[in-house]
Amino acid sequence: MRVTIKDIAKKAGVSPSTVSRVIANHPRISSATKHKVMKIMKELDYHPNMIARSLASKSSKIIGVIIPGTAERSFEHPFFPELLRGIGTVAYQHGYNILISSVTSLEEEKDTIIQFARGGITDGVILLTSRVRDPSVAELIKMSFPFVIIGRSEQESRVNWVDNDNFSIGYELTEHFIKRGHRRIAFLGLSPDFLVTVDRFNGYKQALRDHGIPVDEELVVESQFVTDDGYHLMKTFYRHRSVQPTGIIACDDLLAFGAIKYLNEHGLEVPRDVAVAGVNNVPQAAYFSPSLTSVEINAFSLGAKAVELLLAEVNEEYTAGVPHTRSYSRTIIPAELIVRDSTGR
Amino acid sequence: MRVTIKDIAKKAGVSPSTVSRVIANHPRISSATKHKVMKIMKELDYHPNMIARSLASKSSKIIGVIIPGTAERSFEHPFFPELLRGIGTVAYQHGYNILISSVTSLEEEKDTIIQFARGGITDGVILLTSRVRDPSVAELIKMSFPFVIIGRSEQESRVNWVDNDNFSIGYELTEHFIKRGHRRIAFLGLSPDFLVTVDRFNGYKQALRDHGIPVDEELVVESQFVTDDGYHLMKTFYRHRSVQPTGIIACDDLLAFGAIKYLNEHGLEVPRDVAVAGVNNVPQAAYFSPSLTSVEINAFSLGAKAVELLLAEVNEEYTAGVPHTRSYSRTIIPAELIVRDSTGR
DNA sequence: CTGAAAGCGCTTACAG
DNA sequence: CTGAAAGCGCTTACAG
Numbered sequence: 001m002r003v004t005i006k007d008i009a010k011k012a013g014v015s016p017s018t019v020s021r022v023i024a025n026h027p028r029i030s031s032a033t034k035h036k037v038m039k040i041m042k043e044l045d046y047h048p049n050m051i052a053r054s055l056a057s058k059s060s061k062i063i064g065v066i067i068p069g070t071a072e073r074s075f076e077h078p079f080f081p082e083l084l085r086g087i088g089t090v091a092y093q094h095g096y097n098i099l100i101s102s103v104t105s106l107e108e109e110k111d112t113i114i115q116f117a118r119g120g121i122t123d124g125v126i127l128l129t130s131r132v133r134d135p136s137v138a139e140l141i142k143m144s145f146p147f148v149i150i151g152r153s154e155q156e157s158r159v160n161w162v163d164n165d166n167f168s169i170g171y172e173l174t175e176h177f178i179k180r181g182h183r184r185i186a187f188l189g190l191s192p193d194f195l196v197t198v199d200r201f202n203g204y205k206q207a208l209r210d211h212g213i214p215v216d217e218e219l220v221v222e223s224q225f226v227t228d229d230g231y232h233l234m235k236t237f238y239r240h241r242s243v244q245p246t247g248i249i250a251c252d253d254l255l256a257f258g259a260i261k262y263l264n265e266h267g268l269e270v271p272r273d274v275a276v277a278g279v280n281n282v283p284q285a286a287y288f289s290p291s292l293t294s295v296e297i298n299a300f301s302l303g304a305k306a307v308e309l310l311l312a313e314v315n316e317e318y319t320a321g322v323p324h325t326r327s328y329s330r331t332i333i334p335a336e337l338i339v340r341d342s343t344g345r
Numbered sequence: 346m347r348v349t350i351k352d353i354a355k356k357a358g359v360s361p362s363t364v365s366r367v368i369a370n371h372p373r374i375s376s377a378t379k380h381k382v383m384k385i386m387k388e389l390d391y392h393p394n395m396i397a398r399s400l401a402s403k404s405s406k407i408i409g410v411i412i413p414g415t416a417e418r419s420f421e422h423p424f425f426p427e428l429l430r431g432i433g434t435v436a437y438q439h440g441y442n443i444l445i446s447s448v449t450s451l452e453e454e455k456d457t458i459i460q461f462a463r464g465g466i467t468d469g470v471i472l473l474t475s476r477v478r479d480p481s482v483a484e485l486i487k488m489s490f491p492f493v494i495i496g497r498s499e500q501e502s503r504v505n506w507v508d509n510d511n512f513s514i515g516y517e518l519t520e521h522f523i524k525r526g527h528r529r530i531a532f533l534g535l536s537p538d539f540l541v542t543v544d545r546f547n548g549y550k551q552a553l554r555d556h557g558i559p560v561d562e563e564l565v566v567e568s569q570f571v572t573d574d575g576y577h578l579m580k581t582f583y584r585h586r587s588v589q590p591t592g593i594i595a596c597d598d599l600l601a602f603g604a605i606k607y608l609n610e611h612g613l614e615v616p617r618d619v620a621v622a623g624v625n626n627v628p629q630a631a632y633f634s635p636s637l638t639s640v641e642i643n644a645f646s647l648g649a650k651a652v653e654l655l656l657a658e659v660n661e662e663y664t665a666g667v668p669h670t671r672s673y674s675r676t677i678i679p680a681e682l683i684v685r686d687s688t689g690r
Numbered sequence: 691c692t693g694a695a696a697g698c699g700c701t702t703a704c705a706g
Numbered sequence: 707c708t709g710a711a712a713g714c715g716c717t718t719a720c721a722g
Contacts, residue, residue, distance in 0.1 A: 002463075004699055015709045020701060028707055047463035051405060052699035054396045055714050062444070081425055088447025097457075097466070099407070099444050102433025118347075118392035120715090121442070231632070257632035264634055284629045287576070287602035289609055349715055360693045365717060373691055397715035400698050465699090692722090701714085706707105 003044045012040045023048055054120075063091050063310060064122035066101045066113060066136065068129055077254075078282040079299040080128075083150065086303025087126060094311055096123075109136055117145040124310045126150060126303075131193060146313040148306045152195055152330075160313060162305045162331040164297050166196050169335050170203025173249050173277055173295060176337060178211050180344055182247035182275060186219040188233060188259060189251030197251045200279070204249060218243045223255070230258025238266070246274060247343070253278035253285050253294050260288075260342070275343040290341035301333045348389045357385045368393055399465075408436050408655060409467035411446045411458060411481065413474055422599075423627040424644040425473075428495065431648025432471060439656055441468075454481055462490040469655045471495060471648075476538060491658040493651045497540055497675075505658060507650045507676040509642050511541050514680050515548025518594050518622055518640060521682060523556050525689055527592035527620060531564040533578060533604060534596030542596045545624070549594060563588045568600070575603025583611070591619060592688070598623035598630050598639050605633075605687070620688040635686035646678045 005023075009016045014033060021029050022037040040046075054060040065087060067080075084100075091098050099122055101112040113136050116122040124146035127136060131151075140147045141158055149161040177185045187204050191197045205215050218241050221233050230250060250256035256278030260270050270276050270290055277293040278285065285292040309329055350368075354361045359378060366374050367382040385391075399405040410432060412425075429445075436443050444467055446457040458481050461467040469491035472481060476496075485492045486503055494506040522530045532549050536542045550560050563586050566578050575595060595601035601623030605615050615621050615635055622638040623630065630637040654674055 002699095006699080016700080017702080017709060017711095018707090021708085024701080030707060033707085047459055049400075049699050050460065050464035050466045051396060051399045052465075052714090053701075055394075055400050055716085056699080056701040058701095058714070060396060077426070078423055081422070084445070085447055088445065089449070092447065092449075092453070097444055097446070097460075099442055100429070100433065101442070102430055102437065104434070104437075108437070114392055115395065115442075119395035120397075121395045254628060254632075257629055261632045261634065261636075282629075283599060284602055284627075284633075287599075287606045288629075289606065289634050291606075347715095351715080361716080362693060362695095362718080363691090366692085369717080375691060378691080394715050397698090398717075400700085401715075401717040403698070403717095693720105695720090696718095698717085699714105702712090704709105704711090706709090 002049075003046050005046075005048070007044060008037060008040055008046055011044070012037045058120075059123050060121060061095055062097050062099050062122045063087070063307065064099045064101065064112075064116040064125040066109065066116075066125060066127045066129075067103075068109075068131070077252075077280075078284075079280050079297065082299035083128070083303040086300035086305075087307050088303075089300075090304045090307040094307070096307075096311070106135060110139060113139055117143050124148070124314045126306050126310060131195070146310060148310040148313070150302055150306050152199070158328060160309045160329050162302055162309060162333060163196075164302070164335045165332050166199030167203040167206070169279060169295050169297075170200035170249075171207045172203075172337050173200075173279070174204045174207035175211070176277070176293070176339065176343065177247040177249065177275060178207065178213070180247075180275065183213055184216070184219065184243060184245045185247040185249060186221060186237070186243075186245035187249050187251075188221045188223070188230065188237075189255045190220055190222045191224060191251075192222070200251055216243065219245055223251075230255035230260075231262045232258070234259045234262035238262075248274060248276045250276065250278045253280050253282045253292060256292055256294075256342075257284070257288065260292075270342050271344040277343050281338055285338075285340070288342075293340045293343040294338050296336045296338055298333050298335065305331050305333060347394075348391045350391075350393070352389060353382060353385050353391055356389070357382045403465075404468055405466060406440055407442045407444050407467045408432070408652065409444045409446065409458075409461040409470040411454065411461075411470060411472045411474075412448075413454075413476070422597075422625075423629075424625050424642065427644035428473070428648040431645035431650075432652050433648075434645075435649045435652040439652070441652075441656070451480060455484060458484055462488050469493070469659045471651050471655060476540070491655060493655040493658070495647055495651050497544070503673060505654045505674050507647055507654060507678060508541075509647070509680045510677050511544035512548040512551070514624060514640050514642075515545030515594070516552045517548075517682050518545075518624070519549045519552035520556070521622070521638070521684065521688065522592040522594065522620060523552065523558070525592075525620065528558055529561070529564065529588060529590045530592040530594060531566060531582070531588075531590035532594050532596075533566045533568075533575065533582075534600045535565055535567045536569060536596075537567070545596055561588065564590055568596075575600035575605075576607045577603070579604045579607035583607075593619060593621045595621065595623045598625050598627045598637060601637055601639075601687075602629070602633065605637075615687050616689040622688050626683055630683075630685070633687075638685045638688040639683050641681045641683055643678050643680065650676050650678060 005016045005019045008019045019037055022034050103109045103112055127149045129151050152161055152163040190201045208215050221237050223233055256276050260276055268274050279295045281294040281296040285294045350361045350364045353364045364382055367379050448454045448457055472494045474496050497506055497508040535546045553560050566582050568578055601621050605621055613619050624640045626639040626641040630639045
């Protein structure tokens with residue numbers, strides 16, 4: 001039999017309420033009884049049942065993290081662990097645990113969200129998505145359950161989110177190429193369903209315009225997901241397009257690696273013949289030959305900030321009685337261009 | 346007010362017990378009442394409170410996953426998400442959620458384990474570790490709480506684990522080099538605290554011996570962790586050692602990438618001058634120049650199998666009354682040598 | 691097949 | 707500063 005609060009109470013000669021207050025570090029408790037109770041908890045190796053506590057207090061101290069389905073494969077992305085580490089670190093600091101979903105379909109995702117939210121398992125949810133019109137977002141809003149999105153949602157109001165400024169990322173990257181004299185710059189990896197790529201693409205276009213360079217649709221390569229099929233995208237590109245880019249901006253480093261491999265195999269040297277850059281600054285970017293120019297998105301901070309926003313909202317709920325207008329935050333985590341060999345020196 | 350089982354019961358004209366049985370899909374329930382109750386649950390948009398259910402049933406349907414501290418940085422490793430995906434997929438199939446720890450110190454790890462196990466939050470725990478003498482393992486054994494280790498533990502008995510055969514991985518990799526005529530093969534990344542590297546190293550030594558090649562300590566490069574500092578390891582190696590290896594086996598692909606970068610910068614071409622191979626077959630291995638020979642460890646399967654073992658043990662506990670000797674499983678997930686350009690053709 | 695009752699292990703006004 | 711009591715929302719023998 002596991003030792004409960006009653007066992008402690010009996011042995012300490014106090015009531016269960018008092019033991020509970022000691023555990024919760026309640027202020028109005030004499031330090032005498034406090035120490036007595038704590039001593040006995042040590043002796044009996046007592047550990048509170050978190051489930052019972054959750055039920056009684058209506059707070060599980062668990063944050064749910066919803067990860068886009070396997071189909072989108074972002075799970076595999078190198079920046080994901082960093083994000084998770086940021087989430088975990090801040091959550092731990094505040095005494096929260098993190099419950100991870102890993103679903104394969106949108107229905108499973110909805111199931112999970114309902115379970116997390118309605119089932120009382122979590123106090124709030126962090127949603128990793130930058131999907132246009134994500135159904136989970138609508139669901140969460142409907143339930144008015146605390147949540148934060150990592151990756152800007154299209155839903156502009158009544159949503160907390162944290163993201164990089166992807167427009168600027170696209171803009172700066174493009175300007176970097178322009179400053180090195182490039183004018184035929186391809187954009188690799190536009191996926192209309194994913195705002196992150198759309199935003200970067202808009203930044204790209206704006207930079208071109210600002211420098212008087214016409215946007216050439218021939219230089220835009222769409223892709224289904226933000227995956228690692230840069231090799232095949234380039235193959236298709238060179239087969240079907242007549243333009244010869246001198247620079248390629250890939251929406252992701254993995255895309256860039258694949259693209260470079262293709263270029264190498266077809267006698268094009270990077271950066272001599274074509275300059276290439278990616279985004280996300282994966283660890284391998286520095287070791288690649290040539291080392292890859294990329295953008296550090298500070299995934300750790302994205303995760304950390306998301307937890308802070310979420311906990312602010314979760315706790316806001318407890319300021320009962322005080323009427324207030326609910327506010328929503330958008331937080332931009334700065335990104336940083338890391339220039340390496342793949343765009344020349 | 347959230348709708349509870351009582352609300353459903355009242356509206357359906359049955360007792361809460363009956364509603365509970367409908368939810369649990371209890372066999373002895375008339376399909377008439379079953380349908381009536383389900384209809385009302387739909388109407389009222391009822392979702393069971395998982396916390397209450399957990400408390401009453403003494404099972405949270407949550408699996409804890411303990412990840413080695415940030416200090417060890419395995420969180421950042423590309424194979425980790427795959428592992429997690431394997432865990433998540435099988436867990437979901439069985440109706441379990443996964444709770445992730447992300448701790449920074451060994452004390453935090455112990456805290457977390459106690460919270461997960463004693464606090465009743467999880468039904469069982471998966472421990473990612475291949476640390477020699479992991480204190481968490483001892484803790485879990487002491488509590489006799491269901492757990493499975495991914496990564497072989499030194500603790501040979503009373504432990505379930507799933508792992509690759511790292512001895513064979515080291516052996517096969519080495520034999521691959523020997524067959525291509527190499528005799529001076531360096532081993533990069535031996536970390537005495539991590540069994541995974543020790544096992545691979547033993548396989549390496551055995552292969553050399555079996556082919557009559559003496560083991561040369563000069564060719565062994567130790568490292569603190571399984572990280573990405575291959576570049577610096579090689580720098581130190583060439584500065585302090587007199588031997589010139591013609592082949593390098595790195596304990597990890599990231600190590601290999603760093604090593605290759607160093608070699609390139611110092612006029613050594615891969616594989617012409619030095620052949621290099623890694624382990625883990627990270628996505629970038631195929632895109633690297635040259636593409637990297639590696640070993641696919643099937644991380645997804647490692648995770649999937651770990652959950653299966655764990656759930657077997659968790660459920661075994663419920664076969665109460667039936668006396669049985671508890672058994673422990675060791676499962677080996679096959680690994681596969683992937684030959685690419687970095688070791689020649 | 692169904693209900694009444696006890697119980698899971700805590701928390702938290704309410705009273706003193 | 708502390709206790710008695712009610713309650714959190716379920717499950718599950720036990721009885722019928």
